[in-house]
Amino acid sequence: MLYPDERKLIVEYGKKLLSSGLTKGTGGNLSIFKRDDDVVLISPSGLEYTQTRPEDVVLTNLRGEVIEGTRKPSSEFPMHVVFYRERTDIDAIVHTHSPFCTTLSVLGRGMPAHHYLVALAGGDVRCSEYETFGTEELAQTAFDAMRERYAVILKNHGMMAGASSLNKAFYIAEEMELMAEVYWRACCIGEPMLLAEEEIRKVASGMKTYVRE
Numbered sequence: 481m482l483y484p485d486e487r488k489l490i491v492e493y494g495k496k497l498l499s500s501g502l503t504k505g506t507g508g509n510l511s512i513f514k515r516d517d518d519v520v521l522i523s524p525s526g527l528e529y530t531q532t533r534p535e536d537v538v539l540t541n542l543r544g545e546v547i548e549g550t551r552k553p554s555s556e557f558p559m560h561v562v563f564y565r566e567r568t569d570i571d572a573i574v575h576t577h578s579p580f581c582t583t584l585s586v587l588g589r590g591m592p593a594h595h596y597l598v599a600l601a602g603g604d605v606r607c608s609e610y611e612t613f614g615t616e617e618l619a620q621t622a623f624d625a626m627r628e629r630y631a632v633i634l635k636n637h638g639m640m641a642g643a644s645s646l647n648k649a650f651y652i653a654e655e656m657e658l659m660a661e662v663y664w665r666a667c668c669i670g671e672p673m674l675l676a677e678e679e680i681r682k683v684a685s686g687m688k689t690y691v692r693e
């Protein structure tokens with residue numbers, strides 16, 4: 481079996497999606513890109529995270545041709561590979577329907593930089609256009625809305641985070657969910673005070689080494 485360690489990471493972080501409350505059931509998906517070998521390791525379609533074993537993880541190339549695995553790759557495969565094709569700073573993706581980011585998504589709202597940790601996403605988190613799940617159109621609008629960022633809210637759908645490693649991508653997804661919750665709570669009481677763009681840029685550049693790979 482190729483890439484046993486990365487397969488285990490996909491299984492482990494899938495379970496973490498559930499235990500951290502970032503998803504329920506089979507919602508969301510994860511992948512890792514081994515850039516030097518043109519290999520994408522992605523969670524299988526429609527399989528419970530608690531039931532997923534390392535051998536269920538699907539290995540494909542960027543064109544979607546299966547290299548190893550008997551399962552179907554996640555239906556959001558196009559939304560993962562568009563980043564691996566176009567951005568060399570992203571080698572792992574976490575996609576979730578986490579409740580607070582998804583709340584913003586159904587309002588068609590992004591998240592401004594209301595707290596310094598929003599800088600983990602590289603700056604304010606934009607909201608994409610709505611497109612049907614699993615389509616190339618969704619992949620493209622997610623890509624466009626995530627330019628120069630590491631997270632995006634997907635309109636009427638959920639959120640996505642990308643980074644140089646699965647640990648980082650997961651961490652960003654988890655923190656953005658907390659940030660969305662704080663933003664929502666703050667909006668319930670009044671108008672959140674936002675940080676200046678220059679400050680967020682400064683914090684973002686200081687954060688590059690803040691999270692382990």
Ligand SMILES: [Zn+2]
Nearest residue numbers: 508613637638
């Ligand atoms: Zn989804």
